[in-house]
Amino acid sequence: MKNFIVAPAPHAHSGDSVRRNMLLVILALLPAYVVSVLEFGYGALITAAISVCACVCTEWLISRFLLKEHKQTIGDLSAVLTGLLLAFNLPSNIDWWIILIGAVVAIGIGKMSFGGLGQNPFNPALVGRVFLLISFPAQMTTWPQPAHVDAWTGATPLYYLKYIVKEHANTTAANDVAQSIDSLPDLMQSLLGAMGGSLGEVCALALIIGGIFLICTRVITWHIPVSIIATVALFAACTGWFGGLPEGMDTCHYVGYELLTGGLMLGAFFMATDYVTSPMTAKGKILFGIGIGFIMMVIRTWGNYPEGMSFAILIMNAVVPLLNKFRPTRFGEIKK
């Protein structure tokens, strides 16, 4: 009598895997990465390489020697992704040892200290990034300018909007303000990434393409990115209606800048949608996105930093357990 394998149903599987999802996210990041390499040159290559290697090594070392796990998890590519995302959030000319510290904090504190993949409440790459931002504020906010941009040099557009334009408005003549506004990149430049910023955040278009790819391949759902972007757009438009705009700027331009510059697209499509640290249900995801968009705009408008995407995501990460209380619509609850 031959005995066969007995296991409970189902006996079929979609073929999906953790590794496949991570790989698709990495693929989706590639367009933005290519733009970064074109704009920032070797710096982009080296920063990403150091960050990825450091993240993978940290995970392996901790898992092997500290946790003494028998099975290593670096094969699931989640550490590679964390490394890549961390690099995307750094200036491309940053010192190698700062990257190293960021990677150790991201993986060591942000991920492994909670028990590895699936257990961490906060997005590891952002934990690393914010740690660096607070520890090395100067290095973290000195942006190299893209190689071929000569029309405009200086800090990031958001920094410019926040400090320089406003300062001019307070202190100097009106035509200075107009000049400083003129020297901002136009919206098309912002969309294509011809401006200063962290390694991976500059080209909104490439990030949007990657994001749409992720939605189409069902790696992520539309809820988080769409609700973040919609909230930011609405907030910016309201700022316009209530007359809070920098002088010499119309609402359309302002909304465009808020959406296309800074870390918004990178955050909305790639950081906030991190599986582990985002809510489980559609309702939760939408509230999560609204919260991120709102907090980020509050920071950008009134906060001490020109950019607040990382903080907004980390703050909302902490709210996720509560958001998971919003359960899905059960069968039988949909009225005809």
Added chain:
Amino acid sequence: MVNDQIVNEIMRTFKIGGVHPQDNKQFSAHRPITECPLPKQAIIPLVQHIGAPAQAVVKEGDKVKVGELLAKAGGFVSANICSPISGTVTKIGDWTDAWGAPGQAIFIDVQGDEWLPEIDRTPDLIRSCTLDPKAIIDKIAAAGIVGLGGACFPTHVKLLSPPGKKAEVLIVNGVECEPYLTCDHQLMLEHGDEIVIGIEILKRALGVDRAIIGIENNKKDAIEHMTKLVQTKLGIEVLPLKLKYPQGGEKQLIDACIGRQVPSGALPIEVGAVVDNVATIYAVYEAVQKNKPLISRVMTVTGKKVTKPGNYSVRFGTPIDEVIALAGGVPVDTGKIIGGGPMMGRAMDHTEGMPANKRLSGLLFLPEAESIRPEEENCIRCSKCVQACPMGLEPYLLQRLNELEMYDEMEKHAVMDCIDCGCCVFACPAHRRLLDGIRPGKAKVGAILRERAAAKAAEKK
């Protein structure tokens, strides 16, 4: 091709969740229904349905003919079992099925093939039925018909609307959403006429003037064929459905066909629907028009490496080894033999001594490589199980709650709504065995609910 996709997109389907497994029906699709030869000895289990076991009315040494009552329904929710073969009863006793569940069975030595004289064995169609609803339901009960789609709920019980409830529409389940299985598909192609007559009989029994035949879009020829057959019939329509598992689930099919959702814990009659599978309806036709009780069914025997996959008409009691032999034997690298389809079917430990019965809709042979479940990884909280669940539950949470033995919370999170469809496990990228935890948790919560109801009833007294 692109056109097909657009048509598929606009078709109706159920609203929540669902997954798209590879349908793998090509192995056995369009293979004509083949009669399986009679066995030498038949084993007739007394449990072939949901509810109380049937009670044997024959004794050792009795001679029985095909169609004779062997065991009568053992309760309100139970079903008769009629003899599928003729011969001598040699033993009535303990028997264990291929999954290790103990029970009783009647063993019969087969002699010849002698039928009860009142059974009409000709292939002639008998179209008219003038019986009143009560007589129809009695005939169905006598024939021991149960739902052949998988649940095996006694059909006559379904047809008796509870007081105060009125059926409005009969929904005919021609979905066959389980991958690999093709028996319902082939039945529609070969016995469409009988099914349409069966639908008219059931409409009469239920007093409804509308019937909808739901068929998934991967069976275009069946949709065409059935549409042609019902063209002249009033109040029967064929509804092509968008491909999505588990569309054949009762609640999902009602949602897809008439857009109404059966509330949690309620029966389909709550929204005015009664659902019956095409194979069940074919059995109804045979019972009412031909006096032939439910003694056989079409089984799909299939798998990627099976040499003669196909659809076999098998008398109950026939050892499945004989059906397997007909299909070319067990393929060499078989790791799992599944009774039913890959999503909800049960893996058998062995095939010896296991007979065909009302519950067994197919045999699927999975190669070893597909039989071993990959190792579980950490939950990455991707929410794919939540998106996949057709009942709108949170499988990741239910599984965790079961680990923590938090049954009150499980009840609050509607574990009793779980239909066991397997979508969550199918979708999980971390290969987590969510149902392995949800199933026992659901059983536990069910027991707690029953206890509570009993305590309440005692209090009232």
